[in-house]
Each structure stands twice: as C-alpha cells, then as structure tokens.
Amino acid sequence: xxxxxxxxxxxxxxxxxxxxxxxxxxxxxxxxxxxxxxxxxxxxxxxxxxxxxxxxxxxxxxxxxxxxxxxxxxxxxxxxxxxxxxxxxxxxxxxxxxxxxxxxxxxxxxxxxxxxxxxxxxxxxxxxxxxxxxxxxxxxxxxxxxxxxxxxxxxxxxxxxxxxxxxxxxxxxxxxxxxxxxxxxxxxxxxxxxxxxxxxxxxxxxxxxxxxxxxxxxxxxxxxxxxxxxxxxxxxxxxxxxxxxxxxxxxxxxxxxxxxxxxxxxxxxxxxxx
Numbered sequence: 506x507x508x509x510x511x512x513x514x515x516x517x518x519x520x521x522x523x524x525x526x527x528x529x530x531x532x533x534x535x536x537x538x539x540x541x542x543x544x545x546x547x548x549x550x551x552x553x554x555x556x557x558x559x560x561x562x563x564x565x566x567x568x569x570x571x572x573x574x575x576x577x578x579x580x581x582x583x584x585x586x587x588x589x590x591x592x593x594x595x596x597x598x599x600x601x602x603x604x605x606x607x608x609x610x611x612x613x614x615x616x617x618x619x620x621x622x623x624x625x626x627x628x629x630x631x632x633x634x635x636x637x638x639x640x641x642x643x644x645x646x647x648x649x650x651x652x653x654x655x656x657x658x659x660x661x662x663x664x665x666x667x668x669x670x671x672x673x674x675x676x677x678x679x680x681x682x683x684x685x686x687x688x689x690x691x692x693x694x695x696x697x698x699x700x701x702x703x704x705x706x707x708x709x710x711x712x713x714x715x716x717x718x719x720x721x722x723x724x725x726x727x728x729x730x731x732x733x734x735x736x737x738x739x740x741x742x743x744x745x746x747x748x749x750x751x752x753x754x755x756x757x758x759x760x761x762x763x764x765x766x767x768x769x770x771x772x773x774x775x776x777x778x779x
Contacts, residue, residue: 534560536598536609539717548705549592552717553600553609559716560602561609562679564707567592567620570700571664571692573647574657585697588652592620607710617649620701624710626676634676636711641666641688643699664690664699672708674723679709682725 539550545566553561571588593613600609605626612619623640648659666688674680685704692699709719 534601536600538594538596538598540594543594545705546594547591549594549596549611551596551598551609551611553598553602553607555602559713559718561600561607561624561710562708562713562717562719563609563622564705564719565592565703566705568702568704569643569645570702571645571652572697572699573653573694575655576657583657586654590652602710604711609710614649614651617646619644626711635673636676637673638669638671640669641671641690641701643690643701645699647694662692662694664692664694664697666690672706672725677712678721678723679707679719680725681722682706682727684725684727686725 534553534555537552537554539552540548543550543564547566548564549566550564551562552559568591569589571590572585573588574583575586576582577584592611596611596613598609598611601607607624608621610619610621619642621640621642621644622638623642624636625639626634626636628634643664644661645664646659646661647653647656648661653659669688671688672680672682672686683705685702686706687700687702690699690701691697706725707719707722712720714720
C-alpha cells in the first residue's frame with residue numbers, strides 16, 4: 506500500500522510539473538494588440554513577444570480586394586463581385602519568432618479571416634544580411650455575409666503568394682514606407698487574384714533591441730523618391746536665389762570699380778591745368 510501511495514503521489518507531482526511546463530512553453534510566445542497606441546484609426550499595431558521580450562512588431566494599415574462569384578438574375582450565369590475591406594484594429598494575434606524565420610497570424614471575425622505573414626533572413630552578395638517577407642497567405646470565408654453578399658457556393662478559401670521576396674531590408678533595421686505596397690495573391694477559389702495593399706508601414710521581424718521599440722528605420726525606395734521630388738524644387742530654388750545674389754554682388758562691385766577707374770583720369774587732367 507505504501508508503494509502504491511508513493512507511485513500515485515509521484516504521478517500527480519509529475520503531472521503537475523508537466524502542466525506547469527506546458528504553461529511556460531505556451532507563455533513563451535504571445536501576441537499583443539497595441540493598436541490603441543496609434544492615433545490613426547486605420548492603422549493597427551501588433552507585436553509578438555518571446556520570454557517577455559518583443560521579437561516581432563508590425564505597424565500598418567491593410568486593405569483587401571477579394572473577388573467572389575454571385576449568381577446572375579437569370580439563375581444560370583455567374584458574376585464576379587468585389588469585396589473591399591480593411592484590417593480591423595481589434596484583431597487577434599499569434600506569432601512565432603526564430604533566428605532566421607518568423608511569422609505573424611492576424612485573425613478576426615471568429616477566424617473568418619486570417620492574414621499570415623512569413624519572414625525570413627538570408628545572406629546576400631558581399632555577406633550582407635537582409636530580411637524580407639517570404640510568403641503571405643490570406644484565409645477568408647465567403648459565407649461571412651458582412652463582406653460577401655449573396656456569394657455563390659460560399660466557403661473558406663486560401664490565397665497565397667508564390668516565390669515572394671518583398672520589403673527587403675538590411676538586418677537590424679525596421680522597414681518604413683508611407684507609400685502603398687501591393688501584393689497579388691492567388692486564391693484557391695478558381696485561381697482568382699486577391700489584392701492585399703499595405704501602407705503607412707513599419708515592420709521589424711528580427712533583432713529588436715528594445716522592448717516595443719523599432720530599430721533604425723530603412724525607408725523604402727518609393728518614399729525616398731517622393732521625398733526627393735518634394736525637396737528638389739526647394740533645393741533648386743535655393744541655388745537659383747544664391748546665383749542671383751552672387752550675380753548682383755559681382756555686378757555691384759563691377760560698377761563701383763568702373764566708377765573709380767573713370768574718375769581717375771579727370772583728376773589728373775585737372776592737376777595739369779593748374
């Protein structure tokens with residue numbers, strides 16, 4: 506009896522330790538919705554934390570354009586409609602962080618919609634380390650009637666990218682882009698093209714040095730070009746104004762020098778007459 510009691514106690518203790526260990530593992534990586542920190546009603550902020558430290562952060566606004574079929578009035582033909590909607594700020598977050606691969610899953614409407622973004626890190630020419638978005642998946646349910654009205658043969662579909670290499674950024678930096686970045690995903694619903702547009706973006710899936718803080722930004726080419734287009738007229742205006750000032754200054758000194766030279770002979774002739 507004593508041996509049986511010891512075995513039962515030991516089993517209970519091991520079971521308790523197992524539950525506690527499982528709880529710790531589950532708590533190691535957790536998603537947090539920080540959208541309330543943004544003043545932009547269209548922008549969402551999500552973070553994935555591992556062991557109490559932020560390991561992945563995304564801040565962006567996302568718009569979806571999803572084609573779906575409806576039955577025509579004749580009851581025979583199919584017509585393609587477009588559902589247009591945005592990523593809600595109140596979505597639920599899950600994610601996973603790694604040294605070379607990370608991912609974030611964003612779900613809403615009781616998992617009727619799930620946006621999955623996969624990141625990877627790689628070495629490129631001259632040993633330069635970069636990260637990029639390597640894959641995007643969007644799961645949507647056309648039986649969700651708030652967006653898909655009178656959908657024909659409603660159900661869940663998955664749209665995915667193919668061989669994606671987007672938002673390439675030097676390691677240790679966050680990607681920043683105000684301009685819209687558009688991806689086309691191919692859906693399991695008769696190969697329809699689903700458009701996912703992201704804008705007002707700041708993303709960092711690796712090497713976050715401070716909790717809830719993005720690292721040094723790496724601006725997208727589009728933003729750099731737009732900034733140059735904005736500042737170029739100011740630079741040209743400044744250069745033109747500087748040229749005008751220099752020209753007027755030189756002209757002023759030229760007039761002054763000419764006046765002095767023309768006055769000198771008159772003075773000498775006056776002395777000779779005396």
